[in-house]
Amino acid sequence: MTTAARSTVRVAAKERVADGVVALTLVDPDGARLPDWTPGSHVDLVLPTGDTRQYSLCGDRWDAFAYRVAVLREPAGRGGSAWVHDELAVGDLVGLGGPRNQFRLVPAPRYLFLAGGIGITPLLPMVDAARRLGADWRLVHGGRSRASMAFLDELDDPRVTVWPQDELGLLPLGDLLTGLDDGTRVYCCGPAPLLDAVEAVCPPGLLRTERFVAREQGAPVRDEPFTVVLDRTGAEVVVTPEVSVLEAVRAAGADVLSSCRQGTCGTCETTVLAGDPDHRDSVLDEAERAAGDCLLVCVSRSRGDRLVLDL
Amino acid sequence: MTAVLPTLDLDPFDPEVLRDPLPAQAALRDAGPLVRLPRYDTWAIARYAEVHAALTDWQSFESSAGVGLTNFRTGTPWRPPSLLLEADPPHHDAPRAVLxxxxxxxxxxxxRADWLADAEALVDEVLPGGTVELDAVPALAAAFPLRVFPDAVGLAREGREHLLPYGDHAFNAFGPTDNALVLAGNASMPEHAGWVARQCEREVLAPAGFGADIWAAADRGELTHAQAPLVVRSLLTAGVDTTVHGIGAVLHALAVTPGAWQLLRERPELVRVAFDEAVRWESPVQAFFRTTVRDVPVGDAVVPAGEKVLVVFAAANRDPRRWAxxxxxxxxxxxxxxxxxxxxxxxxxGQHVARLEAESLLTALLARVTSLELAGDPVRHLNNTLRSWESLPVRLVC
Incomplete structure (x- = not known):
């Protein structure tokens, strides 16, 4: 495998959950707990092809030992989803980055959840949270047809409206999004045309969206060793795929503190002086990741063959 | 096969245990992975592996029933519960993300730069000339956090003397409600708690600072405006006494460990390690309770649902099964x-705040002080949850 042991998961189950949609159950290869997550989180899956794809976690966070993601076959995509559908098998190992959350559920007395197709995935854990919070909520789940819509069996609740386009037409966004009171928060996830339509109608202060657009990765995540330079001592250490940067720099004499060792607490944050980090933590947001000036060395790695750290 | 469950007639809140908790913590570890404490009809976990497992397993060990002895399902909290410490997912999610x-x-x-300059100024004040003897608790361990943290939060100047007694009582209140330390604090608590509650309001907080940042998060909808003052309160409850005692712990450790100060002088990059090693060694927060949400196996035994379990951080931090x-x-x-x-x-x-405070003060001291040693017998301050010094006489040679 191409990544350090702490960020590898095993495919424990692969199940067809709708036309063109498979759900994967992912577990730690040694049966350990997986990192905690919150509704709206996604993970990066690093496929053996070298491709990285992001998927929302759509399972039950009260089960600390399994993640569930659902993958839609996208014929127009770059091949990652087809590989998951056609090649990935139960027992296979895949690299894992995150989880990270850029689509957090904020506290509110009322929620309107709008799902388009596979966009149901981040909303499932939100619905569960809204239930537990005792909030007033409603989910409208749209899709091309019932057969294409995943997890309908898990949404047997009078507060859920299933809206297949082939039976009922487009989602009645005008009706759904007018007359909302200020306490309502609208969470919408789905294809770009749906999000565009919702943004055109919904009062902006109420709306939170997540776009399911695969990000262009600047380069594939490395599966080869890379060199870390400890700038303060001048020492150089080779980081092989089997070890973390943290382990490697400690072995080279740098006294880096860490705590959670899963990229969630931020204790091991280290300044990057040169190089191109491969961020695999749950702490940094997009802007911070893009800045490239720090690294959570317990889980994050390097895209290039050389990384200079302020150690 | 039924394993025999170890039972200890031990009161973790007995003043003698609080004065020197190490023998009791060793007894808890040695008794087994799970120990019954009939004194308070509760349980204890003291070995590192099981403590770590219990702390990470929020699904089995809940916090919303309170992390003290009082079970909020059946008893009354002394104040509105914390939105962080005394909450579980999903209620815990938003306040935690914001903070x-x-x-x-x-x-x-x-x-960072401001705090280091503040630390240098404080050190210049306490070390006007050469070698001095002083009580490091008020002069350094309390003085520095009180100098930088309330400003960082954005608190008013007036009334900051309420912070330490408020925090001290909050940490005592995790113990038994009829305990002498709790009873002694009850009388003055309304006054301290009233001041703290007023400082959490937006109008009282400075326009920039951690407090204002929390209110800004509420304006962005990441918290409700009703939650914001309670999140500020968490800063004021948990952010002062703990860092004071953490800094006291590292100064004490450095004063009593031969060669430690010289090593730090030679290798100042170890100051962060020094602070975390002191937090391990002393465990300023000794233990918190959790409550089982179902029957939970620990070792060969099972804690029944709805039981209070004392999770002893301090014992885990000195467990020879984990640490050489x-x-x-x-x-x-x-x-x-x-x-x-x-x-x-x-x-x-707030661990990064604590580390930055300690790193700032130690860095400033290391620049001036060539040797740090005890100048008298240190005196413990007793608290049901915290391990701390009342007085730490030291000699600073420069």
């Missing part, structure tokens, strides 16, 4: 993984 950002390492970067020579304060060890800040979703959200 983690407000107190995150990146947010603290802009404070655990009673030694050792700057050459890697203290990573200690549970002095807890572990899991409730792990201290």
């Amino acid at each position: 983690a950002k407000v107190l995150g390492p990146r947010a603290l970067r802009k404070l 020579d655990p009673d030694a304060f050792d700057l050459t060890r890697d203290p990573s993984g200690h549970v002095g800040f807890g572990m899991g979703i409730h792990q201290c959200v």
Whole structure:
């Protein structure tokens, strides 16, 4: 495998959950707990092809030992989803980055959840949270047809409206999004045309969206060793795929503190002086990741063959 | 086969145990992975592996029934419960996310230079000329956090003397409600709690600071406006006494460990290790309770649902099953993984603030002080949850 042991998961189950949609159950290869997550989180899956794809976690966070993601076959995509559908098998190992959350559920007395197709995935854990919070909520789940819509069996609740386009037409966004009171928060996830339509109608202060657009990765995540330079001592250490940067720099004499060792607490944050980090933590947001000036060395790695750290 | 469940007639809140908890903590560890404490009809976990497992397993060990002895399902909390420490997912999610950002390492970067300058100024004040003897608790351990943290939060100047007694009582209140320390604090508590509550309001907080950042998060909808003052309150409850005692612990450790100060002088990059090693060694927060949400196996035994379990961070931090020579304060060890800040979703959200305070003060001291040693017998301050010094006479040679 191409990544350090702490960020590898095993495919424990692969199940067809709708036309063109498979759900994967992912577990730690040694049966350990997986990192905690919150509704709206996604993970990066690093496929053996070298491709990285992001998927929302759509399972039950009260089960600390399994993640569930659902993958839609996208014929127009770059091949990652087809590989998951056609090649990935139960027992296979895949690299894992995150989880990270850029689509957090904020506290509110009322929620309107709008799902388009596979966009149901981040909303499932939100619905569960809204239930537990005792909030007033409603989910409208749209899709091309019932057969294409995943997890309908898990949404047997009078507060859920299933809206297949082939039976009922487009989602009645005008009706759904007018007359909302200020306490309502609208969470919408789905294809770009749906999000565009919702943004055109919904009062902006109420709306939170997540776009399911695969990000262009600047380069594939490395599966080869890379060199870390400890700038303060001048020492150089080779980081092989089997070890973390943290382990490697400690072995080279740098006294880096860490705590959670899963990229969630931020204790091991280290300044990057040169190089191109491969961020695999749950702490940094997009802007911070893009800045490239720090690294959570317990889980994050390097895209290039050389990384200079302020150690 | 039924394993025999070890039972100890031990009162973790007995003043003699609080004065020197190490023998009781060793007894708890040695008795087994799970120990019954009939004194308070409760249970204890004291070995590192089981403590770590219990702290990370929020699904089985809940916090919303309170992390003290009082079970909020059946008893009354002394104040409205914390939205962080005394909450579980999903209620815990939003306050935690907001505070983690407000107190995150990146947010603290802009404070680093100011805090180091503040530490240098404080050290110049206490070391006007050469060698001095002083009580390091008021002069350094309390003075520095009180100098920088209330400003960073954005508190008014008036009334800051309420902070330490308020925090001290809040940490005492995790113990038995009829305990002498709790009873002694009850009388003055309304006054302290009233002041703290007023400081949490937006109008009283400075326009810039951690407090204002929390209110700004509420304006962005990441918290409700009703939650904001309680999140500010968490800063004021958990952010002062703990850092004072953490800094006291590292100064004490450095004063009593031969060669430690000289090693730090030679290798000042070890100051962060020194602080975390002191947090491991001393465990300023000794223990918190959790409550089982179902029958939970621990070792060969099972804690029934709805039971209070004392999770003893301090015992885990000196468990010889996890640490070589655990009673030694050792700057050459890697203290990573200690549970002095807890572990899991409730792990201290202010840990980076604590580290920056300690790093600033130690760096300033190391620049001037060639040797640090005890100048008298230190005196313990007793608290049901915290391990701390009332007085720490030291000689600073420069």
